[in-house]
Amino acid sequence: MKNDTTQEDPIISIRDVYKSFGDLHVLNGVDLDVYRGENVVVLGRSGTGKSVLIKIIVGLLQQDKGSVNVLGQEVSGLKGQELNALRRKIGFSFQNSALYDSMTVRENLEFPLVRNVANLTRAEINEQVESVLESVGLSQTINQVPSQLSGGQRKRIGIARTLILKPEIMLYDEPTAGLDPITCIEINELINEVKEKYQTTAIIITHDLTCARETGDRIAMLLDGQFLQTGTFDEVFASNEERVKSFYDYNFIQ
Amino acid sequence: MSAKQKEHVFTKNLDHALLSVYNGYKFFIRFFVEAFRGRMEFQELVKQCYAIGYKSLVLIGLTGFITGMVFTKQSRPSLAEFGATSWLPSLVSIAIVRALAALVTALISAGKVGSSIGAELGSMRVTEQIDAMEVSAINPFKFLVVTRVLASTITIPLLMFYCTLVGLMGAFLNVYLNEGTSAVAFIEKAFEQITFLDLGTSVAKAVAYGFTIGIVGCYQGYNATKGTEGVGKAANSSVVISMFLIFIEEVIIVQVSNYFRG
Numbered sequence: 308m309k310n311d312t313t314q315e316d317p318i319i320s321i322r323d324v325y326k327s328f329g330d331l332h333v334l335n336g337v338d339l340d341v342y343r344g345e346n347v348v349v350l351g352r353s354g355t356g357k358s359v360l361i362k363i364i365v366g367l368l369q370q371d372k373g374s375v376n377v378l379g380q381e382v383s384g385l386k387g388q389e390l391n392a393l394r395r396k397i398g399f400s401f402q403n404s405a406l407y408d409s410m411t412v413r414e415n416l417e418f419p420l421v422r423n424v425a426n427l428t429r430a431e432i433n434e435q436v437e438s439v440l441e442s443v444g445l446s447q448t449i450n451q452v453p454s455q456l457s458g459g460q461r462k463r464i465g466i467a468r469t470l471i472l473k474p475e476i477m478l479y480d481e482p483t484a485g486l487d488p489i490t491c492i493e494i495n496e497l498i499n500e501v502k503e504k505y506q507t508t509a510i511i512i513t514h515d516l517t518c519a520r521e522t523g524d525r526i527a528m529l530l531d532g533q534f535l536q537t538g539t540f541d542e543v544f545a546s547n548e549e550r551v552k553s554f555y556d557y558n559f560i561q
Numbered sequence: 562m563s564a565k566q567k568e569h570v571f572t573k574n575l576d577h578a579l580l581s582v583y584n585g586y587k588f589f590i591r592f593f594v595e596a597f598r599g600r601m602e603f604q605e606l607v608k609q610c611y612a613i614g615y616k617s618l619v620l621i622g623l624t625g626f627i628t629g630m631v632f633t634k635q636s637r638p639s640l641a642e643f644g645a646t647s648w649l650p651s652l653v654s655i656a657i658v659r660a661l662a663a664l665v666t667a668l669i670s671a672g673k674v675g676s677s678i679g680a681e682l683g684s685m686r687v688t689e690q691i692d693a694m695e696v697s698a699i700n701p702f703k704f705l706v707v708t709r710v711l712a713s714t715i716t717i718p719l720l721m722f723y724c725t726l727v728g729l730m731g732a733f734l735n736v737y738l739n740e741g742t743s744a745v746a747f748i749e750k751a752f753e754q755i756t757f758l759d760l761g762t763s764v765a766k767a768v769a770y771g772f773t774i775g776i777v778g779c780y781q782g783y784n785a786t787k788g789t790e791g792v793g794k795a796a797n798s799s800v801v802i803s804m805f806l807i808f809i810e811e812v813i814i815v816q817v818s819n820y821f822r823g
Contacts, residue, residue, distance in 0.1 A: 365696050391698035405693035419697035
């Protein structure tokens, strides 16, 4: 599962990022580099700003201070077509999948494809939709609507919808939240398959230690708005930092 | 609550109200910018015209028919006192064309269409479906807001014409059953007093109402917050604010049309 990462220039570089919502200080000077081909897991308790961080990376939120550089571009400086061009290279898998309720699975997948890739024939659209559905193992659901799918299926379709634009970077927001243990294992496997097949670089936001261990090449532990520890899973949890140890102990006792 | 606390609450509410007005203004301007920029989502526009227009036909038809019939029935005794029941078709047609059809269509649509748009977009906002469009490099404003506002601006005037027609049919039925007036005589009398200014004013009203219902519903839904509570609030405020604005527009447009009437 673990790949050697190329330690060149980082393709995501986060420097001294601060973000507050009113009096609530969520990120307090966050620094992180992500290199091409690696899966970085951002681990931390709920409400520590993990999701806020990836929403800043994709330009859904603006940081109060600091710099976020993705694929050589400063995200906060991008607008309109430039921002859209960057977003086409980033796949974002939402915590609750965010599938379009009123559309079938086929329409959910076609929706970003036909609006971002010009001059596709009907046969090409069908081929790409079927191919990406097959890669998440859900070809049989093509004509179903999201309300007919299970939680795990919705997650997979959500990932398929991002993969249809063949992104370079994948951002997973709590990919295993609310799923049973067997489905969690399947989603972890899917994340690793996506990395192999589509050669993606990923940031995986989670508080699930099993997901972190199975999918992460590197773990970044976010506590109190700052990264306390970064390294491999074993390195992070060999730490003597009390808050890191308590997070680990608590999760495994649970 | 002390006087200082009351003052603080008042200032906070005033800030909130002013901010809402400013955000509403920005949303209104953005609609016109987005409407004329980039590719139009025609398929979604047609789908929304169908949802807003075709699916409201039964409700608008029933309400319009009952309005025409009841208005005729209620007006008869007053006219009968002066022996002027033959004026009923003219009276009813003036009332329906000048005021009732546009207002009834708008109020029914504000309830049905406005709440539906507010709830649908609100639900999409809180379940991150709108964010999902944005991160897929799709303009959600163009796809969701522009199409719905245009659809309601196009279909509500058509529904208003339909309501006028059905309302006059209700009035005719009542007149026919009571006075035995023929259809030809009813139509002649009904349209005798109707001018192009009346028709133009009705269309202007319906366009303004349609735009208002669409933009208010979209604004409330698109900016919904706080989960399911926010969805309910968006649906509710879409109806309340649209109805309030519709009555203000009614007063303004009637004043302007009366100015031209001389």
